[in-house]
Amino acid sequence: MRNPLSKTxxxxxxxxxxxxxxxxxxxxxxxxxxxxxxxxxTPWHIREEGIYSLEKGRTFYTSNSGLLELREEICKxxxxxxxxxxxxxxxxxxxVGGSEGIDVAxxxxxxxxxxxxIPEPCYVSxxxxxxxxxxxxxxxxxxxxNEFRLTPEELLAAITDKTKILIxxxxxxxxxxxMTKEDLAPIADICKEKDIxxxxxxxxxxxxxxxxxxxxxxxxxxxxxxxxxINGFSKAYAMTGWRLGYALAxxxxxxxxxxxHQFAIMCxxxxxxxxxxxxIKEGDKDIEKMRESYDKRRHFLLKAFEEMGLPCFEPKGxxxxxxxxxxxxxxxxxxxxxxxxxxxxxxxxGTAFGDCGEGFLRISYAYSIDELREAMGRIERFITRLxxxxx
Amino acid sequence: xxxxxxKLLETDSKxxxxxIADMLGLDEEKVAADIKAMEDKKVICGYHTMIDWDKxxxxxxxxxxxxxxxxxxxxxxxxxxERIYNFEEVSAVYLMAGAFxxxxxxxGKTLKEVxxxxxxxxxxMETVVSTSTNFVLKKYKDHGIIFDVEKxxxxxxxxx
Numbered sequence: 070m071r072n073p074l075s076k077t078x079x080x081x082x083x084x085x086x087x088x089x090x091x092x093x094x095x096x097x098x099x100x101x102x103x104x105x106x107x108x109x110x111t112p113w114h115i116r117e118e119g120i121y122s123l124e125k126g127r128t129f130y131t132s133n134s135g136l137l138e139l140r141e142e143i144c145k146x147x148x149x150x151x152x153x154x155x156x157x158x159x160x161x162x163x164x165v166g167g168s169e170g171i172d173v174a175x176x177x178x179x180x181x182x183x184x185x186x187i188p189e190p191c192y193v194s195x196x197x198x199x200x201x202x203x204x205x206x207x208x209x210x211x212x213x214x215n216e217f218r219l220t221p222e223e224l225l226a227a228i229t230d231k232t233k234i235l236i237x238x239x240x241x242x243x244x245x246x247x248m249t250k251e252d253l254a255p256i257a258d259i260c261k262e263k264d265i266x267x268x269x270x271x272x273x274x275x276x277x278x279x280x281x282x283x284x285x286x287x288x289x290x291x292x293x294x295x296x297x298x299i300n301g302f303s304k305a306y307a308m309t310g311w312r313l314g315y316a317l318a319x320x321x322x323x324x325x326x327x328x329x330h331q332f333a334i335m336c337x338x339x340x341x342x343x344x345x346x347x348x349i350k351e352g353d354k355d356i357e358k359m360r361e362s363y364d365k366r367r368h369f370l371l372k373a374f375e376e377m378g379l380p381c382f383e384p385k386g387x388x389x390x391x392x393x394x395x396x397x398x399x400x401x402x403x404x405x406x407x408x409x410x411x412x413x414x415x416x417x418x419g420t421a422f423g424d425c426g427e428g429f430l431r432i433s434y435a436y437s438i439d440e441l442r443e444a445m446g447r448i449e450r451f452i453t454r455l456x457x458x459x460x
Numbered sequence: 461x462x463x464x465x466x467k468l469l470e471t472d473s474k475x476x477x478x479x480i481a482d483m484l485g486l487d488e489e490k491v492a493a494d495i496k497a498m499e500d501k502k503v504i505c506g507y508h509t510m511i512d513w514d515k516x517x518x519x520x521x522x523x524x525x526x527x528x529x530x531x532x533x534x535x536x537x538x539x540x541x542e543r544i545y546n547f548e549e550v551s552a553v554y555l556m557a558g559a560f561x562x563x564x565x566x567x568g569k570t571l572k573e574v575x576x577x578x579x580x581x582x583x584x585m586e587t588v589v590s591t592s593t594n595f596v597l598k599k600y601k602d603h604g605i606i607f608d609v610e611k612x613x614x615x616x617x618x619x620x
Contacts, residue, residue, distance in 0.1 A: 103619070104617070106619055365468070
């Protein structure tokens with residue numbers, strides 16, 4: 070029999086966290102700080118709206134782009150929050166989570182050989198999605214000393230005449246970094262000058278702390294035309310399982326993204342779309358409640374790391390900490406494996422998010438204070454032993 | 461006054477001063493002083509424990525008693541309320557707008573204790589026109605806490 074598989078898919082590395090997932094699953098007493106989703110239930114008014122839509126028998130396809138009312142509300146919301154105006158009839162598309170939005174944007178925009186700049190550490194899907202779309206990923210190694218923000222120098226050094234797209238994902242999973250308006254301004258200038266498009270993955274846009282609010286690169290003059298906004302309901306409204314995201318893009322791109330989406334997916338889940346109307350119209354207070362709660366846990370972990378002397382820059386977004394473990398002289402993978410075996414605490418090694426994540430861990434704080442307190446006790450015991458041995 | 465501290469204590473009064481300080485990014489001394497000041501001012505009126513008495517298996521009930529009264533000249537409702545809330549078996553008294561004047565709540569009493577209290581103490585007060593006693597059959601949620609629902613973390617252990 071001939072090889073049933075494509076070269077492309079065989080060349081794509083499996084996700085680095087699979088191994089940990091398998092070990093943790095066999096360990097019922099383990100605590101995990103490895104989860105990349107909120108610990109809140111979807112607010113009841115949103116769930117209730119979903120239930121109601123099922124009771125009313127709204128169980129059919131929607132239009133390919135999604136419910137008109139939802140698109141209209143999303144565009145109103147986005148304008149109100151981030152000051153960029155999108156035409157809900159032609160520039161908005163409901164997708165199956167933010168993930169699908171990234172995939173369809175890349176497939177709508179890339180020709181074979183086009184280069185896509187991906188600052189790492191980053192979410193696990195960007196590189197494989199670029200490869201599946203026939204593009205060439207060009208990664209940039211973000212630096213701890215820059216608090217994992219992309220600098221203009223780093224961007225310029227990565228640009229070639231084949232560069233077509235920059236994927237910008239702030240607030241960041243896995244680092245928790247954000248980029249302010251001042252940080253973004255020179256990046257926007259370069260993109261305009263070098264004629265580069267930006268896929269701006271803003272799925273964590275609502276989760277920023279310490280007085281910072283999210284700024285989109287699409288809000289700079291001349292940038293809306295070359296920016297594809299990816300966002301969704303998963304993180305802001307604790308709706309991960311509903312699988313609902315959206316893309317906002319100039320009509321010429323949005324139309325072709327809709328084409329890919331139409332043939333691959335047809336439309337985003339109808340129940341989720343009805344529920345999301347309630348989220349986007351009445352969900353501001355829910356976001357604020359959850360955001361305040363994450364912020365308390367963020368403070369709690371920052372203090373715990375400070376007390377145990379584990380260096381970590383102060384993350385201003387998402388719900389992750391990205392502490393540095395280089396002092397222990399072992400790899401992230403070994404650190405995480407031993408932490409799991411010896412203290413039954415699961416975290417994700419930084420290398421799961423790119424090679425330059427070596428020497429770091431991703432620690433999620435989407436957990437209760439009680440769980441975090443217990444977990445910090447375990448990690449402190451573990452690093453105390455490591456330090457004693459190294460001394 | 462620090463409402464952030466209050467919000468934390470309202471959901472978990474067992475949080476330590478250190479926990480609160482860490483969660484809010486404040487000094488422990490500052491948090492301890494704020495709490496003390498709010499206790500002194502009676503902003504914080506006590507630290508209670510949410511108990512599901514149904515699980516304690518004794519024949520205890522919660523009764524909501526609606527009371528209609530005739531307010532006395534020069535004394536109004538407050539004086540009548542005082543005569544009611546000073547009974548130690550009363551756990552809450554509210555002045556109401558609507559078809560009756562006071563709601564009186566008795567908690568953790570037996571049926572007999574409730575009926576004795578209503579007939580011997582409340583109904584005989586001269587200002588009381590009528591009483592209507594209601595019993596709680598089952599508590600689903602109290603003080604924002606949903607009873608009897610065990611919450612398990614159903615998320616996958618590791619998610620990118």
